Amino acid sequence: MQQRNRLEPFFENLVFDRDDNTMVVNFGPQHPSAHGQLRLILELDGEQVVKAVPDIGYLHRGMEKMAENMIYNEFLPTTDRMDYIAATSNNYAFAFAVERLLGIENEVPRRAKVIRTILLELNRIISHLFWLATHALDVGAMSVFLYCFREREYAMDLMEDYCGARLTHSAVRIGGVPLDLPKGWLEKLSVFLNNLPSQIELYEGLLDKNRIWRMRLENVGVIPPEMAKSWGCSGIMLRGSGIEWDIRKEEPYELYDELDFDIPVSDRCDSYGRYKLYMEEMRQSIKIIRQLIPMYKETGPELMAKVPQYISASKEDIMTQNYSLMQHFVLVTQGMRPPVGEVYVPTESPKGELGFFIRSEGEPYPYRLKIRAPSFWHTGILQDLLPGHYLADVVTIIGSTNIVFGEIDR
Amino acid sequence: MMRPYRPKDNVQKKAYYTDRFWIAPRIPEEDVSQDKVYAADIEKIKAKFDIKKAYIQRGQLVVIIDPVINKELLFFLRDELGYDMLMELSAIDYLAQDGEFEVFYQLLSLSKRKRLRVKCRIKEDEAIESVNPVFRSADWSEREMYDMFGIKVNNHPYFKRILMPDDWVGYPLRKTYPLHGDEAAQWYEIDKIFGKEYREIVGPEIRDAAWIDKTDTEQFARYGHEVPKGAPYDSEPVKIDSFNEDAPLVETFDLKKSKIVDRDR
Incomplete structure (x- = not known):
């Protein structure tokens, strides 16, 4: 017969029963409002948090290790699984980092750039809608969750029409995009964009002056600017602390330097300020995509950069020209060999600064690939942020950091 | 026949074919004087610190230093030169080639809109000073670096593995792993x-999380074949019919016998 439970369970020397008045609570890793596999070890004095120790790693898949053993094109679909709420922004960040490593970022055709920028902003809307839905659900507003998910479904339908996938898109390639926009897609997008502002007003109408919402968000999770800088916060976590910094504006990539949009900044430093920023960013994303729609019509039909050394030729060339076929064969079987060197390329993902550090030794496999995922530090900050707050605020604060465990644990 | 030789110090995947005459091109390391902001910064750094090398690669300044001055240099960069955020900190494994790790600190200056990378090399058995007093973000990054490479960090407030389990053996991002x-x-x-x-x-x-041991009657009961707890699993099952059906399941509630204990509530 099997001997079961012979090994004592391993509790990391945590003492849950104490003589003093503090209580140790294990929050997660299966807590629904932990937004994934976050385990928080909270030390409570009454209802007040005295000490918080975030424990991560329950979703660790070793993506950086996987990247070192894959050719560059092979790794791209894996990046979908990082921030799976806005998969295209990961794909793009990786593709852009490799393009800069290769030095071909200016070779990307304009149509591909327009499509990429549309997809990035559409993913930002999807991500922000998802954030609002889950955050409102955590705080207790069930109806907002349902309204947000309805709009998110329409946005994901658009993604599905473009690339066939709803969650893990892989809609970007190194050197461009694989597909042109399908017929009538821009019209559908316009319908979605025309509908969205009234929906955002609906959410704000439900939440802005809602007494419960304000009581639970105002002055909760206050991150002073110094703390945000010291912890390497980025995205809305940084702008919510009154620091004006958006990589789309400061270090523009793709078409962001040609587009007219504003960067909302809040100096409230609390969860409510961050909520307002999310709402405003969605409006700015709508504004950006509206400018991109006429740009698309002025572009030529090319979708992939023409760099035969690194990027496969078009399907037509491969089928008709022998040399293109040979190059394609080498690029698929051996992979591209970027020059020796290293790059760190930051992009503004919906969660914050998503950066890829790539060290290449001239091999088809990256020698070292480090993913700078914004949520990693936004989780780390919890250990400084939570003490002093009440247990109920913990859920609000986790929600307002907008962390996704796919990219924290990688 | 000889078995193919596989190096033990780097067990990662290799290209299966490389042209004999192929020489990998290099990304140029440009001179720092090309960028005014960087040139001014490097002058100030050189006045105070001993740096090994500095160049610009793909638009970012790279400064190579001795590992012992990492904390002082980062303090200086933060307070004097305005590099006020540490965006990334990790290492690269060069144990197979040089017996060293390369630790890099990726900094960002919000005011100058510039990024700077500080790099240093340490031996396998050497430890590096924590930069947690300079940037709190180093707290978790250094833990991750230790977790993935086994690089020890001195004076870290809570030095423990972060992604892998505490009792894990080995460091996953080493090339020998x-x-x-x-x-x-x-x-x-x-x-x-x-x-x-x-x-x-x-x-x-x-x-199998749903695994059931049918012989274990201490922890599992089989529906339709209930045996008393702890009895052999193939013993006679308890017959449901054998219960006394005349015995009342709920005692009849008698209002007269009951009394209200606390009328005020």
Whole structure:
């Protein structure tokens, strides 16, 4: 017969029963409002948090290790699984980092750039809608969750029409995009964009002056600017602390330097300020995509950069020209060999600064690939942020950091 | 026939074919004087610190230093030169080539809109000073660096693995770390606690979460074949019919017998 439970369970020397008045609570890793596999070890004095120790790693898949053993094109679909709420922004960040490593970022055709920028902003809307839905659900507003998910479904339908996938898109390639926009897609997008502002007003109408919402968000999770800088916060976590910094504006990539949009900044430093920023960013994303729609019509039909050394030729060339076929064969079987060197390329993902550090030794496999995922530090900050707050605020604060465990644990 | 030689110090995947005459091109390392902001910064750094090398690669300044000055230099960069955020900190494994790790600190200046990378090399058995007093973000990054490479960090407030379990053996991002799992791993605990001869008695690990031992009547009950707890599983099942049906399930509630204890509530 099997001997079961012979090994004592391993509790990391945590003492849950104490003589003093503090209580140790294990929050997660299966807590629904932990937004994934976050385990928080909270030390409570009454209802007040005295000490918080975030424990991560329950979703660790070793993506950086996987990247070192894959050719560059092979790794791209894996990046979908990082921030799976806005998969295209990961794909793009990786593709852009490799393009800069290769030095071909200016070779990307304009149509591909327009499509990429549309997809990035559409993913930002999807991500922000998802954030609002889950955050409102955590705080207790069930109806907002349902309204947000309805709009998110329409946005994901658009993604599905473009690339066939709803969650893990892989809609970007190194050197461009694989597909042109399908017929009538821009019209559908316009319908979605025309509908969205009234929906955002609906959410704000439900939440802005809602007494419960304000009581639970105002002055909760206050991150002073110094703390945000010291912890390497980025995205809305940084702008919510009154620091004006958006990589789309400061270090523009793709078409962001040609587009007219504003960067909302809040100096409230609390969860409510961050909520307002999310709402405003969605409006700015709508504004950006509206400018991109006429740009698309002025572009030529090319979708992939023409760099035969690194990027496969078009399907037509491969089928008709022998040399293109040979190059394609080498690029698929051996992979591209970027020059020796290293790059760190930051992009503004919906969660914050998503950066890829790539060290290449001239091999088809990256020698070292480090993913700078914004949520990693936004989780780390919890250990400084939570003490002093009440247990109920913990859920609000986790929600307002907008962390996704796919990219924290990688 | 000779077995193919596989180097033990780097077990990662290699290109299966490389042209004999192929020389990898390099990304140029440009002179710092090309960028005014960087040139001014490097002058100030050089006045105070001894740096090994500095160049611009793909638009970002790279400064190579001695590992002992990492904390002082980062303090200086933060307070004097306005590099006020540490965006990334990690290492690269060069143990196979040089017996060293390369630790890099990726900094950002919000005011100058510039990024700077500080790099230093340490030997395998050397430790590096924590930069947690300069940037709190180093707290978790250094833990991750230790977790992935085994690089020890001095004066860290809570030095512990972060992604892998605490009792994990090995450092996954080293080039020596194998790409396939250890198939004997399931026996390690059995061997250590009970001894090797218990392998057959204990049997292989149960990976099925819904697994039920039908012979174990202490923990499981079989529907339709209930035996008393702890009895042999193939013993006579309890007959439902044998219950006394005349016995009342709920005692009749008698209002007269009952009394209200606390009328005020």
